[in-house]
Amino acid sequence: MERMQQIVGRARAAFNSGRSRPLEFRIQQLKALERMVQEKEKEILAALKADLNKSGPGAYGHEILGVLGELALAMEKLPSWAAPQPVKKNLLTMRDEAYISYEPLGVVLVIGAWNYPFVLVMQPLIGAIAAGNAVVVKPSEVSENTARLVAELLPQYLDKELYPVVTGGVPETTELLTQRFDHILYTGNTAVGKIVMAAAAKHLTPVTLELGGKSPCYIDKDCDLAVACRRITWGKYMNCGQTCIAPDYILCDPSIQSKVVENIKVTLKEFYGEDVKSSPDYERIVNKRHFKRVLGLLEGQKIAHGGETDEASCFIAPTILTDVSPESKVMEEEIFGPVLPIVTVKSVEEAIEFINRREKPLALYVFSNNKQLIKRVISETSSGGVTGNDVMMHFFLSTLPFGGVGHSGMGAYHGRCSFETFSHRRACLIKDLRMESTNKMRYPPGSQKKI
Amino acid sequence: MERMQQIVGRARAAFNSGRSRPLEFRIQQLKALERMVQEKEKEILAALKADLNKSGPNAYGHEILGVLGELALAMEKLPSWAAPQPVKKNLLTMRDEAYISYEPLGVVLVIGAWNYPFVLVMQPLIGAIAAGNAVVVKPSEVSENTARLVAELLPQYLDKDLYAVVTGGAPETTELLTQRFDHILYTGNTAVGKIVMAAAAKHLTPVTLELGGKSPCYIDKDCDLAVACRRITWGKYMNCGQTCIAPDYILCDPSIQSKVVENIKVTLKEFYGEDVKSSPDYERIVNKRHFKRVLGLLEGQKIAHGGETDEASCFIAPTILTDVSPESKVMEEEIFGPVLPIVTVKSVEEAIEFINRREKPLALYVFSNNKQLIRRVISETSSGGMTANDVIMHSVVPDLPFGGVGHSGMGAYHGRCSFETFSHRRACLIKDLRMESTNKMRYPPGSQKKI
Numbered sequence: 001m002e003r004m005q006q007i008v009g010r011a012r013a014a015f016n017s018g019r020s021r022p023l024e025f026r027i028q029q030l031k032a033l034e035r036m037v038q039e040k041e042k043e044i045l046a047a048l049k050a051d052l053n054k055s056g057p058g059a060y061g062h063e064i065l066g067v068l069g070e071l072a073l074a075m076e077k078l079p080s081w082a083a084p085q086p087v088k089k090n091l092l093t094m095r096d097e098a099y100i101s102y103e104p105l106g107v108v109l110v111i112g113a114w115n116y117p118f119v120l121v122m123q124p125l126i127g128a129i130a131a132g133n134a135v136v137v138k139p140s141e142v143s144e145n146t147a148r149l150v151a152e153l154l155p156q157y158l159d160k161e162l163y164p165v166v167t168g169g170v171p172e173t174t175e176l177l178t179q180r181f182d183h184i185l186y187t188g189n190t191a192v193g194k195i196v197m198a199a200a201a202k203h204l205t206p207v208t209l210e211l212g213g214k215s216p217c218y219i220d221k222d223c224d225l226a227v228a229c230r231r232i233t234w235g236k237y238m239n240c241g242q243t244c245i246a247p248d249y250i251l252c253d254p255s256i257q258s259k260v261v262e263n264i265k266v267t268l269k270e271f272y273g274e275d276v277k278s279s280p281d282y283e284r285i286v287n288k289r290h291f292k293r294v295l296g297l298l299e300g301q302k303i304a305h306g307g308e309t310d311e312a313s314c315f316i317a318p319t320i321l322t323d324v325s326p327e328s329k330v331m332e333e334e335i336f337g338p339v340l341p342i343v344t345v346k347s348v349e350e351a352i353e354f355i356n357r358r359e360k361p362l363a364l365y366v367f368s369n370n371k372q373l374i375k376r377v378i379s380e381t382s383s384g385g386v387t388g389n390d391v392m393m394h395f396f397l398s399t400l401p402f403g404g405v406g407h408s409g410m411g412a413y414h415g416r417c418s419f420e421t422f423s424h425r426r427a428c429l430i431k432d433l434r435m436e437s438t439n440k441m442r443y444p445p446g447s448q449k450k451i
Numbered sequence: 452m453e454r455m456q457q458i459v460g461r462a463r464a465a466f467n468s469g470r471s472r473p474l475e476f477r478i479q480q481l482k483a484l485e486r487m488v489q490e491k492e493k494e495i496l497a498a499l500k501a502d503l504n505k506s507g508p509n510a511y512g513h514e515i516l517g518v519l520g521e522l523a524l525a526m527e528k529l530p531s532w533a534a535p536q537p538v539k540k541n542l543l544t545m546r547d548e549a550y551i552s553y554e555p556l557g558v559v560l561v562i563g564a565w566n567y568p569f570v571l572v573m574q575p576l577i578g579a580i581a582a583g584n585a586v587v588v589k590p591s592e593v594s595e596n597t598a599r600l601v602a603e604l605l606p607q608y609l610d611k612d613l614y615a616v617v618t619g620g621a622p623e624t625t626e627l628l629t630q631r632f633d634h635i636l637y638t639g640n641t642a643v644g645k646i647v648m649a650a651a652a653k654h655l656t657p658v659t660l661e662l663g664g665k666s667p668c669y670i671d672k673d674c675d676l677a678v679a680c681r682r683i684t685w686g687k688y689m690n691c692g693q694t695c696i697a698p699d700y701i702l703c704d705p706s707i708q709s710k711v712v713e714n715i716k717v718t719l720k721e722f723y724g725e726d727v728k729s730s731p732d733y734e735r736i737v738n739k740r741h742f743k744r745v746l747g748l749l750e751g752q753k754i755a756h757g758g759e760t761d762e763a764s765c766f767i768a769p770t771i772l773t774d775v776s777p778e779s780k781v782m783e784e785e786i787f788g789p790v791l792p793i794v795t796v797k798s799v800e801e802a803i804e805f806i807n808r809r810e811k812p813l814a815l816y817v818f819s820n821n822k823q824l825i826r827r828v829i830s831e832t833s834s835g836g837m838t839a840n841d842v843i844m845h846s847v848v849p850d851l852p853f854g855g856v857g858h859s860g861m862g863a864y865h866g867r868c869s870f871e872t873f874s875h876r877r878a879c880l881i882k883d884l885r886m887e888s889t890n891k892m893r894y895p896p897g898s899q900k901k902i
Contacts, residue, residue, distance in 0.1 A: 057897030446508030
């Protein structure tokens with residue numbers, strides 16, 4: 001579509017004008033974004049409610065707070081992030097200037113996801129702007145209210161040509177991916193991740209892919225089960241299970257399985273009350289297609305708790321499955337819903353083997369009073385990130401890179417890592433034209449050199 | 452081919468055994484590589500002579516010295532590179548352990564190039580071993596003597612299953628690329644780079660692509676021309692121009708063009724004597740195909756110096772072209788031969804515009820006494836790396852990342868950067884099961900939270 005070509009072309013021309021490069025400009029744009037988030041908070045919360053039934057507190061805590069934090073961090077740190085980084089010199093370069101220069105890449109594409117539709121376009125956008133790029137933003141069409149809002153708001157606050165928003169579904173995204181970008185950050189699923197990377201390969205565009213997987217959660221017998229289960233419940237059922245780093249399934253000894261179930265049930269009542277459906281804090285499945293998908297995973301399973309559904313409102317109650325078979329459907333794909341399978345294992349060795357037989361997940365969780373055991377699980381497995389004795393919290397520390405490995409993704413962002421992801425680290429060596437005699441050894445004829 | 456599957460399968464099983472992970476093992480393998488380079492120096496130099504007519508001193512200086520340096524660096528620094536990297540914590544994580552853990556990726560594929568056939572497999576191999584991976588090495592079949600030697604030597608010194616060598620041409624490489632790897636580092640040209648990335652996309656394998664381009668060399672009127680031209684001559688005609696970071700073409704004011712030619716001619720005589728063809732320090736074009744390709748670039752050009760050729764020995768004399776038209780064939784593709792076009796420009800602005808109209812090169816060079824001018828050229832252009840007042844040298848500073856941007860590549864390596872390229876940076880957060888009361892704010896019901 002000519003429209004895509006024009007939008008990207010305008011962004012490129014705007015980038016080539018050089019105006020996105022001065023730090024003052026970037027900080028001014030980030031300040032405008034901050035104003036946008038503060039002034040339009042009501043509208044943003046309303047869109048999130050319309051898309052996913054997120055409550056005010058839930059949406060604010062999970063989407064707005066993080067964005068404001070990332071903006072404040074970027075504005076404060078940008079001068080130090082963007083400064084040339086001197087490197088250690090060797091004998092040959094003692095008298096020279098040797099440093100790494102952080103430079104904008106050019107025109108960056110950010111493709112958002114529907115589960116945290118605001119933060120997942122905003123956080124990459126912040127990093128891309130901070131690094132001095134032009135940015136084309138493509139919010140997920142599935143979270144259509146947030147997509148529409150982002151498309152309305154960004155041009156009201158930001159430089160319109162440098163930071164355009166493109167809306168639409170698969171055809172529009174496919175068209176967009178034929179254009180040439182200098183970096184693409186995609187958040188979504190593994191299958192589409194491959195498509196994005198294949199499209200990027202045509203232009204030799206580097207990619208950051210934030211994908212998913214089945215994030216395992218191992219609960220050791222030696223741990224405070226009540227606390228562990230409360231934390232797991234929080235992370236699992238947040239956003240109705242539609243969180244890329246939600247604990248997907250539990251691994252634990254058969255002897256504690258029923259205690260785990262009991263503790264989660266108690267916590268669920270604490271969180272959502274007797275009637276989950278009427279709790280303002282419990283979200284909904286984003287659409288009918290995903291509702292049916294998650295429902296299908298319950299087939300043939302032993303439902304220890306929950307299982308109630310209501311298609312009209314895309315409601316699925318917080319559900320726990322016990323004695324789940326590793327070969328069942330619910331253990332094949334990422335659940336991305338409020339269904340928590342428990343698979344029993346007789347030892348931490350078995351848990352580690354189980355995890356390692358599968359694709360590397362985006363996150364991994366292990367609960368234990370025994371730090372040695374935690375360190376062992378970490379060292380004998382691989383995952384994008386890990387939190388021990390809690391879930392998700394590694395995501396919220398901006399000094400930790402957030403990203404996957406293997407099928408859960410490549411590259412990372414958040415905080416300074418975002419800035420570096422959207423920058424080119426250019427090696428620079430500035431020498432002198434004097435001291436030419438020191439170069440004698442390197443020139444032919446070779447008989448001058450001793451071997 | 453089943454053979455490829457078996458080789459990669461064995462490497463993966465060997466990796467899964469865990470034996471490549473302990474630092475002691477990795478250092479032991481690196482020590483063995485060091486022994487190999489020292490014990491088999493004669494054989495290595497002989498192979499390089501057979502493949503590219505590299506003289507002993509040149510081959511030692513350009514291929515062996517660098518490898519020994521990289522080995523020594525890796526063995527010395529590995530404990531500090533591989534150590535968990537604590538990160539700054541925030542209020543929420545004050546009492547926790549937060550760090551980045553460097554972990555092996557698994558099975559890495561290293562595809563070498565023919566122009567520096569030894570160092571371009573060895574340097575990536577060193578980084579991949581240091582990072583704890585299994586490595587499949589695919590040397591370029593074009594430099595067949597070195598390929599054969601690498602295939603013979605590595606199994607004599609290294610763990611045979613962990614570090615496999617695969618030889619062959621395009622069909623074998625294509626087959627190899629259908630296998631699943633955890634990282635691929637490819638050195639070569641842009642066209643094949645796209646093929647490698649497309650193949651990698653099928654498995655979501657991250658890639659480091661060290662490609663090429665036309666590295667421009669701007670000579671300012673205000674500079675010591677004799678020194679500048681000596682340094683340029685060295686980097687341009689080294690390895691008969693077959694260097695990915697060779698200065699591809701010169702940009703300078705018309706008023707100094709003939710002085711540039713004169714200075715280069717003087718230096719060429721210094722380096723190679725009256726009869727270049729009989730200088731032991733002057734290499735040959737690698738094969739007939741490339742010989743014909745480079746020869747074709749001379750068509751219709753004004754040859755200010757050189758131009759002599761001998762197909763039987765793939766000899767092309769050091770050649771300088773003047774008043775070259777930007778639209779001519781020699782200004783289209785990367786020359787990768789001993790032909791140096793001079794394109795005249797009337798100002799540094801014109802030079803910058805010229806450079807920016809083209810694909811981002813792997814290297815950029817600028818010669819001037821004026822540091823301001825140098826900084827201006829750097830800030831108004833982009834390239835993988837750059838050296839001012841010399842050529843090539845940014846690639847030998849171990850702490851500078853070596854890599855391209857745009858069509859000249861993605862990712863980087865050398866020194867610590869190699870280790871990080873072949874590692875997964877895993878975000879780790881270890882919390883406590885105590886202090887659960889501090890988490891109260893994050894749990895539903897939302898009415899607890901103040902917005």
